[in-house]
Amino acid sequence: MSTTAIQIGSTFEGIPLRLKLKRIERRQKMKALFLVLPLLLFILVAFVLPIGRMLFNAIHDDTLLTLAPRTMTALRGWDGKDLPGEAVYAALAGDLKESWTRKTAATIGKRINYELPGSLSEVISSARKVSLLPAGPYREALIKIGPLWGRHDVWSLLKRGTSAYTGYYLLRSVDFEYGPDSQIVASPPENRIFRDVFLRTLGISSGVTAITLLLGFPLAFLLATLPRKSSNLLMILVVLPFWTSVLIRTTAWVVLLQQHGIVNDALMALHVISQPAELIYNRIGTVVAMTHIQLPITLLPIYSVMRTISPSYVRAARSLGAGPFYAFWKVYFPLTLPGIAAGCLMTFILCLGYYITPALVGGPADQMVSSFVAHYTNEELNWGMASALGTILLTVTLLLYYSFSNLVGVDRVKMG
Amino acid sequence: MRTPLTIANSLAVIGLTAGMFVATTPALADDLLTVTAGGGSFQQVLRKLMFDPFSKASGIKITEAEYDYTLGKIRAMVETKTVSWDVVYAGDSGTRQMCAEGLIETIDWKKLGLDRAKFEGAEYSDCGVPAGIAASVVTYDRDKLPNGPKTIADFFDLKKFPGKRGLPKTPQVSVEWALIADGVPIRDVYKVLNTPEGIDRAFKKLDTIKKDIVWWTSGAQPIQLLADGQVVMTDAWNTRIYDAVKNSGKHFELVWDGAVTNGNAWVIPKGTPRLDSAYKFVALAGSSQTQADLASSTSQGPGNSDALALIDPAVRPSIPNDHSGSTLPSDLSFWSEKGDELRQRFNAWLAK
Numbered sequence A: 001m002s003t004t005a006i007q008i009g010s011t012f013e014g015i016p017l018r019l020k021l022k023r024i025e026r027r028q029k030m031k032a033l034f035l036v037l038p039l040l041l042f043i044l045v046a047f048v049l050p051i052g053r054m055l056f057n058a059i060h061d062d063t064l065l066t067l068a069p070r071t072m073t074a075l076r077g078w079d080g081k082d083l084p085g086e087a088v089y090a091a092l093a094g095d096l097k098e099s100w101t102r103k104t105a106a107t108i109g110k111r112i113n114y115e116l117p118g119s120l121s122e123v124i125s126s127a128r129k130v131s132l133l134p135a136g137p138y139r140e141a142l143i144k145i146g147p148l149w150g151r152h153d154v155w156s157l158l159k160r161g162t163s164a165y166t167g168y169y170l171l172r173s174v175d176f177e178y179g180p181d182s183q184i185v186a187s188p189p190e191n192r193i194f195r196d197v198f199l200r201t202l203g204i205s206s207g208v209t210a211i212t213l214l215l216g217f218p219l220a221f222l223l224a225t226l227p228r229k230s231s232n233l234l235m236i237l238v239v240l241p242f243w244t245s246v247l248i249r250t251t252a253w254v255v256l257l258q259q260h261g262i263v264n265d266a267l268m269a270l271h272v273i274s275q276p277a278e279l280i281y282n283r284i285g286t287v288v289a290m291t292h293i294q295l296p297i298t299l300l301p302i303y304s305v306m307r308t309i310s311p312s313y314v315r316a317a318r319s320l321g322a323g324p325f326y327a328f329w330k331v332y333f334p335l336t337l338p339g340i341a342a343g344c345l346m347t348f349i350l351c352l353g354y355y356i357t358p359a360l361v362g363g364p365a366d367q368m369v370s371s372f373v374a375h376y377t378n379e380e381l382n383w384g385m386a387s388a389l390g391t392i393l394l395t396v397t398l399l400l401y402y403s404f405s406n407l408v409g410v411d412r413v414k415m416g
Numbered sequence B: 001m002r003t004p005l006t007i008a009n010s011l012a013v014i015g016l017t018a019g020m021f022v023a024t025t026p027a028l029a030d031d032l033l034t035v036t037a038g039g040g041s042f043q044q045v046l047r048k049l050m051f052d053p054f055s056k057a058s059g060i061k062i063t064e065a066e067y068d069y070t071l072g073k074i075r076a077m078v079e080t081k082t083v084s085w086d087v088v089y090a091g092d093s094g095t096r097q098m099c100a101e102g103l104i105e106t107i108d109w110k111k112l113g114l115d116r117a118k119f120e121g122a123e124y125s126d127c128g129v130p131a132g133i134a135a136s137v138v139t140y141d142r143d144k145l146p147n148g149p150k151t152i153a154d155f156f157d158l159k160k161f162p163g164k165r166g167l168p169k170t171p172q173v174s175v176e177w178a179l180i181a182d183g184v185p186i187r188d189v190y191k192v193l194n195t196p197e198g199i200d201r202a203f204k205k206l207d208t209i210k211k212d213i214v215w216w217t218s219g220a221q222p223i224q225l226l227a228d229g230q231v232v233m234t235d236a237w238n239t240r241i242y243d244a245v246k247n248s249g250k251h252f253e254l255v256w257d258g259a260v261t262n263g264n265a266w267v268i269p270k271g272t273p274r275l276d277s278a279y280k281f282v283a284l285a286g287s288s289q290t291q292a293d294l295a296s297s298t299s300q301g302p303g304n305s306d307a308l309a310l311i312d313p314a315v316r317p318s319i320p321n322d323h324s325g326s327t328l329p330s331d332l333s334f335w336s337e338k339g340d341e342l343r344q345r346f347n348a349w350l351a352k
Helices: A002-014 A017-059 A063-067 A069-075 A086-102 A105-115 A120-130 A138-145 A152-160 A168-173 A194-225 A228-243 A246-257 A262-269 A283-308 A311-319 A324-352 A356-361 A369-378 A383-408 B002-021 B040-058 B072-079 B092-100 B171-181 B186-193 B196-207 B220-227 B238-248 B275-286 B288-298 B305-310 B332-351
Strands: A176-178 A184-186 B032-037 B061-066 B087-091 B129-141 B165-168 B213-216 B233-237 B252-267
Touching: A017 A168, A017 A383, A063 A069, A063 A105, A069 A086, A069 A152, A086 A105, A086 A120, A086 A138, A105 A120, A105 A152, A105 B092, A105 B332, A120 A138, A120 B332, A152 A176, A168 A176, A168 A383, A194 A228, A194 A283, A194 A324, A194 A369, A194 A383, A194 B332, A228 A283, A246 A262, A246 A283, A246 A356, A283 A324, A283 A356, A311 A324, A324 A383, A369 A383, A369 B072, B032 B040, B032 B275, B040 B061, B040 B275, B040 B288, B087 B092, B087 B275, B092 B252, B092 B332, B129 B220, B129 B238, B129 B275, B129 B288, B165 B171, B165 B220, B171 B186, B171 B196, B171 B252, B171 B332, B186 B196, B186 B332, B196 B332, B213 B220, B220 B233, B220 B238, B233 B238, B238 B252, B238 B288, B252 B275, B275 B288, B288 B305
Parallel strands: B032 B061, B032 B087, B165 B213, B165 B233
Antiparallel strands: A176 A184, B087 B252, B129 B233, B129 B252
């Protein structure tokens, strides 16, 4: 009995209160961690991993390394000046023979074709013909089979393939490419599109954000200052379209804006215009439809911030002699800034990813980056290009977010 | 007592969350088959002519899926080895592309029990059973334009036929037609297009009507544009035009001159666990009677040459196969090589 008592006593004395508290705190932390673990896991699996994989895809391409290993090894010693020697050609012949039996010639050809358009069928036919060649020397024979193999640029391309990492996709996403000696050159003018596409994406997004703010701010003010009953009714009008599918709202704009649509017919009946105006399949249609879809998203955070602003502030300003505009501008408006920042940030970032609306109501010059990402993912099956475009868009967005948070301060952003 | 409960709860939540990401592997039953096509009214026809009779005859239940003919999902399925589509109705260039990348099965014609020679002229029959031929043709509304265009050159003639025209927002069809309108004989179109000068020439010709083109992106759009009077004439799929004439009573006329034809094929994604059932279905889909029935109700030309004689004579004039003298089969190898480059140039040109 006595020994137990002493033991218990000693444990109590041995652990100072500080340590005990720490232990309890740690247990609490573990509990909290367990509770957020599902969310963390979700973010990791559904967000971090795919995005990381995408970023990796933009610079990683080991097609040539895995499908033409002999050539890649042989090319490591090539100085890149003249055409490579017989040993490299023999290695290439070996790789092509194998690719013909394993049916991978088309994949090799497709990779070369990315950078040298028009060479796909030559690679495939070379693979077929090489597999019929008895034995070397291969150099002359290969050049005779496919003049492609006598070109310097194809060997520069293959030499670049010795590394599993490539800048090709990222370069092409900003309208650059590799020249014949692996130097970086600007793409020919008739093929330059991506810089325009990025600028257009940013331009449309900031335009739509600005318009939603201009339209949304007064409306939010009205909603916040009206008596509950009438403001609730107005709120329903704002939120109702918000619950409707984006696709339906976009198609509704087609009905309204088309050549013989309601808007044009009304304007013509009122003799405002004599010819139907071009309101759709161009920038006007895109901006109108996008603004309509994004308006509640800009408006709602502003509204919820406005509701928290006590009317006594403005009253106080007025009683101290400020004019109505001065009181609004110096007292009320600065208090709404966190809501404006939140609404605009959300709208801007959502706009960057718009895809279906510009496709339906925009013209050919209104397509944004995401439509090109979709094209390369689904139709071209060129996932390197899709990843590179996505990577650049993500980087630009993060940079903008970073500078925005430095400018406004993210802690000031209020979602409501 | 509370702690273990909390842990148990959070573990349960983790389990539920994790469960969402485990691919739902369909039951490996032999009496199930998932067939995927482009949806819409065409799939309804497929259901009536193929899916239901097949299920009745074989006892294999068909689950349908729909897709928009894009290949990303099939590639993702095959690469992650979670193939849940057993048979897919695909376009010719998609079939060729997936074949080259090893995403679909090479067709074993012996196992299929069909004669490959009957599917002649389809250069994609290595990995797919040709399902039919559709044509991209100029069409106009006879009610609004009694003296309509007769040739591709008319399509590019703004003086003779003022007004907007519809074209698909891809270089396919647009560049071919530009060259035909510029006087290149139909059989030389791809020879000319294969040169840089030829491509310049096509874009120069397209420049002449650029401001009057309405670009469409999905097959239903041109029919709608024409019906609404948004365009005076448009490029459209012959099957869609046939549907509008037959089911909506429109008086749309087809101009077969220079029509660009494309094939479709039944393909089997690599790694499907129900390969045998898939073969059984494709064998039915490739048979002459099924293809003739499909042609009779949709005006899609059959891939199986035996089917031609079995088609409803009233539909025969709308079948692309019978206009092969004036049509241009899309050159798949040209498009697989130059497609990406040309699309980029086309996009740059559009944005100018």
